[in-house]
Amino acid sequence: MRSMVLLRHELADGTRHFDWLIDPGSPRALMTFRVAEPIHSGDSRAFTAEMIGDHRRMYLDFEGPIPGGRGRIVRVARGALEALGEQQGRIVIRGSLGGLAGVFVGRHTDGPWWRFAVTPLTITSDSRRR
Numbered sequence: 001m002r003s004m005v006l007l008r009h010e011l012a013d014g015t016r017h018f019d020w021l022i023d024p025g026s027p028r029a030l031m032t033f034r035v036a037e038p039i040h041s042g043d044s045r046a047f048t049a050e051m052i053g054d055h056r057r058m059y060l061d062f063e064g065p066i067p068g069g070r071g072r073i074v075r076v077a078r079g080a081l082e083a084l085g086e087q088q089g090r091i092v093i094r095g096s097l098g099g100l101a102g103v104f105v106g107r108h109t110d111g112p113w114w115r116f117a118v119t120p121l122t123i124t125s126d127s128r129r130r
Helices: none
Strands: 001-008 016-022 030-035 047-053 072-087 092-099 100-110 113-118
Touching: 001 092, 001 100, 016 072
Parallel strands: none
Antiparallel strands: 001 016, 001 072, 016 030, 030 047, 047 113, 072 092, 092 100, 100 113
16 A cells, blocks of 8 residues: 655754655655645644655655755654545545545645645444545
């Protein structure tokens, strides 16, 4: 199964941001979005993300100092990716990230910016998703 991770990137100047890395399931590098705040809790229903350059697959498991004085990486959440659909200007991801399981629908807004809405999946008492 493919993975998603949320990394906290702590920069040498003391600032930080979060990088959301998504395995597209092909030899392609990881699709990567920068977000200002963590997006892995059940409270995350909508957020803005900046699409940045694809990252190498090694970052799915990487934690620690980044060579060249570029800061430090801390994995905040890991999740599973069940399905990914891409069309021009739209991305649909079904999966889980930390405590959030749902359908993430992203729409391109302007330049590198995307707006994501999350529809959580719920587990019923008989363990079926709806």
